[in-house]
Amino acid sequence: MSVAAGIDPDTWNRWHVVARLDEMPADGIRRTRLLGHDITVALAPDGTVEVTRGPGEILPVTFAYGFAWASLGTPSAPLFAIPEYHEADRRNLNGGTFRVKTSAPRAIENFLDMAHFPFVHTGVLGAEPHTEVKDYDVAIAADGTEVTATRCLFYQPLAAASSTGGADVAYRYRVPHPYCAILYKDSPAHPGRMDVITIFIQPAEEEEVIASLFLSLLDDETPDEDIRRFQQHIFAEDKPILENQLPRRLPLAPRAETPIRADKSSIAYRRWLRQQGTSFGVIR
Amino acid sequence: MTPARYFPVAAERDLPYRHVFHARLFDQELAIWRADDDQINIWDNRCRHRGVRLSIGQNMGRDLRCQYHGWRYASGDGACTTVPAHPAGPVPEALCARRFPVARAGGLIWTSLDDRAPLPDLAGGALVLRALPIMAESSRVMDAIAAWPGAARLDPFTLQVDGDLRLMAQPAGPGQMVLHALHLGPAGDAMALRRAVNHRLEDLRRQIEGDR
Amino acid sequence: MVLYDYELSADCYAVRLLAALLRLDLALVPVAFYPAREHEGAAFRRINPKGSLPALVDGDMTLTETGAILAHLAARGDANGHWLPQERLAPVLEWLGFAARLGASAGLARLHDGFMLPADIGQARREAEACFRYLDAHLWFAEAAGQDWLCPGARPTIADIACFPHVMLAEEGGIERIHYPAIRRWLDRVRSLPGFIGMPGIFVPAPVPARAGG
Numbered sequence: 001m002s003v004a005a006g007i008d009p010d011t012w013n014r015w016h017v018v019a020r021l022d023e024m025p026a027d028g029i030r031r032t033r034l035l036g037h038d039i040t041v042a043l044a045p046d047g048t049v050e051v052t053r054g055p056g057e058i059l060p061v062t063f064a065y066g067f068a069w070a071s072l073g074t075p076s077a078p079l080f081a082i083p084e085y086h087e088a089d090r091r092n093l094n095g096g097t098f099r100v101k102t103s104a105p106r107a108i109e110n111f112l113d114m115a116h117f118p119f120v121h122t123g124v125l126g127a128e129p130h131t132e133v134k135d136y137d138v139a140i141a142a143d144g145t146e147v148t149a150t151r152c153l154f155y156q157p158l159a160a161a162s163s164t165g166g167a168d169v170a171y172r173y174r175v176p177h178p179y180c181a182i183l184y185k186d187s188p189a190h191p192g193r194m195d196v197i198t199i200f201i202q203p204a205e206e207e208e209v210i211a212s213l214f215l216s217l218l219d220d221e222t223p224d225e226d227i228r229r230f231q232q233h234i235f236a237e238d239k240p241i242l243e244n245q246l247p248r249r250l251p252l253a254p255r256a257e258t259p260i261r262a263d264k265s266s267i268a269y270r271r272w273l274r275q276q277g278t279s280f281g282v283i284r
Numbered sequence: 285m286t287p288a289r290y291f292p293v294a295a296e297r298d299l300p301y302r303h304v305f306h307a308r309l310f311d312q313e314l315a316i317w318r319a320d321d322d323q324i325n326i327w328d329n330r331c332r333h334r335g336v337r338l339s340i341g342q343n344m345g346r347d348l349r350c351q352y353h354g355w356r357y358a359s360g361d362g363a364c365t366t367v368p369a370h371p372a373g374p375v376p377e378a379l380c381a382r383r384f385p386v387a388r389a390g391g392l393i394w395t396s397l398d399d400r401a402p403l404p405d406l407a408g409g410a411l412v413l414r415a416l417p418i419m420a421e422s423s424r425v426m427d428a429i430a431a432w433p434g435a436a437r438l439d440p441f442t443l444q445v446d447g448d449l450r451l452m453a454q455p456a457g458p459g460q461m462v463l464h465a466l467h468l469g470p471a472g473d474a475m476a477l478r479r480a481v482n483h484r485l486e487d488l489r490r491q492i493e494g495d496r
Numbered sequence: 497m498v499l500y501d502y503e504l505s506a507d508c509y510a511v512r513l514l515a516a517l518l519r520l521d522l523a524l525v526p527v528a529f530y531p532a533r534e535h536e537g538a539a540f541r542r543i544n545p546k547g548s549l550p551a552l553v554d555g556d557m558t559l560t561e562t563g564a565i566l567a568h569l570a571a572r573g574d575a576n577g578h579w580l581p582q583e584r585l586a587p588v589l590e591w592l593g594f595a596a597r598l599g600a601s602a603g604l605a606r607l608h609d610g611f612m613l614p615a616d617i618g619q620a621r622r623e624a625e626a627c628f629r630y631l632d633a634h635l636w637f638a639e640a641a642g643q644d645w646l647c648p649g650a651r652p653t654i655a656d657i658a659c660f661p662h663v664m665l666a667e668e669g670g671i672e673r674i675h676y677p678a679i680r681r682w683l684d685r686v687r688s689l690p691g692f693i694g695m696p697g698i699f700v701p702a703p704v705p706a707r708a709g710g
Contacts, residue, residue, distance in 0.1 A: 115369035131368035236696030244337040262369035417675040
């Protein structure tokens, strides 16, 4: 489903992820969809990237975290920052890019949600009877640029590729873009510092997205492919849930669905989308 | 505006214990399940929490558990009894599955999207044959069958052929329907009869759907 | 026995599933199918020149077709011969052939939709729907004759295991299971087998006390 006209200005003028630079096809051309429009991402041999919509219509492009980002409009602000990315001892890698038949906001909410861990990621991120979601804090930034969830805690039997046992894991979430979310988790190898796991969602259509899992980790030992396998395992467990969620677009009306206390982050996220005026991938 | 009447959506034999049957009627998705005490439940196929299909959930015998967050809904009144994220409760008040009426007649399970509808009038003892999904509007299928020799229209959604083959339409959604079939009267070789009718209906489907 | 494996591959999962049901030890060597396409690289082609997964190495034998791998596991791990009954070889082989059709249609549709593999998606889905219609009719009539599995008999065979993953994951390729109620019941029966394991995208049913009265 595509929206030819009537996309809200906030969405239209944002940067959206469109390609993973080290996973481009051999010929350097990726034809894809953004907000219901056909676009082409062209990576030249000299490393330059051009993104076009239609012949000769060149779109603004920027680069961050190993991805190309483009806009159908005119971004007035830079893309959100992830300061950890630039730390010298970080490993930055892409866990995988998958297409999912759902809206971007549904995928973001799933990323923010902890209550599903024992049922969807059984034995890895959660297990019965440890199903309780203890209270946590959420906030929408005063300048409206992001939503955060802090003081989150959840018991996990096996929390990351490098874990060997169960623990209460503390983390926080940041949503600095309607279609991007960041999870910060205690680093097992570096106490006091955090691993960063992100989801960048390319809103191809209102009800179809291309999701990339980007990681910025302090782990020195686990091979890249082991980390990717873990991230793909988790994502592939969420996929059938997302693809069986109706309606596919996220309803923003407060009474449309039934949130509970554990859904604080999703309540805040939906309120934030209403404030931004987001129209793509939602039901207002 | 859907017709105020009951439609068949499944057969009794389609509903083993510990299974959730998935159906669609006028674009309304349904989760249909048999509890351990044989109560049949027909519910809107969405968890009240975040809309995940109950048909991918689990029939636990006395309740249905949503696959996403493990919420459980009791057979009968559909009341949500368990929200695992808050084990101490309380469960949000008046939270329950959206239910549709259940009628059982002729070995089939019937429901209506309009609960003022009159109940189906079907005597027992029919042999339930295989229901066939057809990617076409109900009216087109009914018209095609009405042209068979020996076919009689009983109403817009029901035809009887040769006096003993009753064919009933379940309009599933735009361009799709399920054709239910009963053999009334003595069956003789039931398996041969099932196969013969199935062949006939599959031929009909090929004719209607053409080259898909 | 060593299985060259990608966790999200439906055919690799079929092998892992049978091994679990047989309680057979299988050493897994992960191959980075996506996005690295390690299976197409020079190193893996020394193991399987076709550049495909799964590949099973047992001593000096390498098997690279899923049906053959399942048959080998059954021969090695099933002393009772239930999973590959000698008196019903032809029906089992018929369904192994059918499983390959499912892989080339429903399996391909899944790779196209989720992993963005180029494919003629319309053709893949049409073929998958034709396979599913055939399978649903077969299973409905099997049920009518009191049978639970693809091949007549009281127990499942490798035919059921070969076909199960592509059917269970079909929605990821845009094929709805709502039209195939007999298939849906069969999928539940496979998932209820003792020792059943899932994979991401296939949930293991939570244990529930057996229904009182049996």
